[in-house]
Amino acid sequence: MIRRTRQREAIEEVFQASRRPLAPGEVHEAALPAYPGLGLRTVYRQLKDMVDEGLIVGVDYPGQPLRYEWVSEKDHAHFICRRCRRVYDLEVDVPDVEITAPRGFTVMGQETVFYGLCPECGEGS
Numbered sequence: 530m531i532r533r534t535r536q537r538e539a540i541e542e543v544f545q546a547s548r549r550p551l552a553p554g555e556v557h558e559a560a561l562p563a564y565p566g567l568g569l570r571t572v573y574r575q576l577k578d579m580v581d582e583g584l585i586v587g588v589d590y591p592g593q594p595l596r597y598e599w600v601s602e603k604d605h606a607h608f609i610c611r612r613c614r615r616v617y618d619l620e621v622d623v624p625d626v627e628i629t630a631p632r633g634f635t636v637m638g639q640e641t642v643f644y645g646l647c648p649e650c651g652e653g654s
């Protein structure tokens with residue numbers, strides 16, 4: 530039986546409300562108003578549990594902190610802002626690319642990443 534604590538609910542709500550993958554620090558900051566006193570270490574522990582339960586997955590890009598996002602059934606692309614480095618979900622159709630992998634390689638998935646400026650960074654700058 531999984532005991533859903535209030536702190537866990539606060540963290541899950543952050544993910545459900547968010548439109549982008551979040552680093553533990555970002556989750557912590559966003560969950561604090563709903564759960565004052567929430568510790569960063571608790572956030573890390575809850576995130577690990579949520580990964581184990583298959584609720585969220587890690588989003589890992591080179592030079593970026595490890596982020597997490599709600600597991601979605603729909604393929605989507607990610608967008609990385611060159612300026613603020615935040616990662617966004619892009620609700621666009623991702624083309625399926627058929628490749629013939631070299632011998633010995635097993636392809637298990639594909640990810641599409643776009644780079645540029647997010648609305649906050651792109652406007653008036």
Ligand SMILES: [Zn+2]
Pocket residue numbers: 610611612613614615646647648649650651
């Ligand atoms: Zn930005």
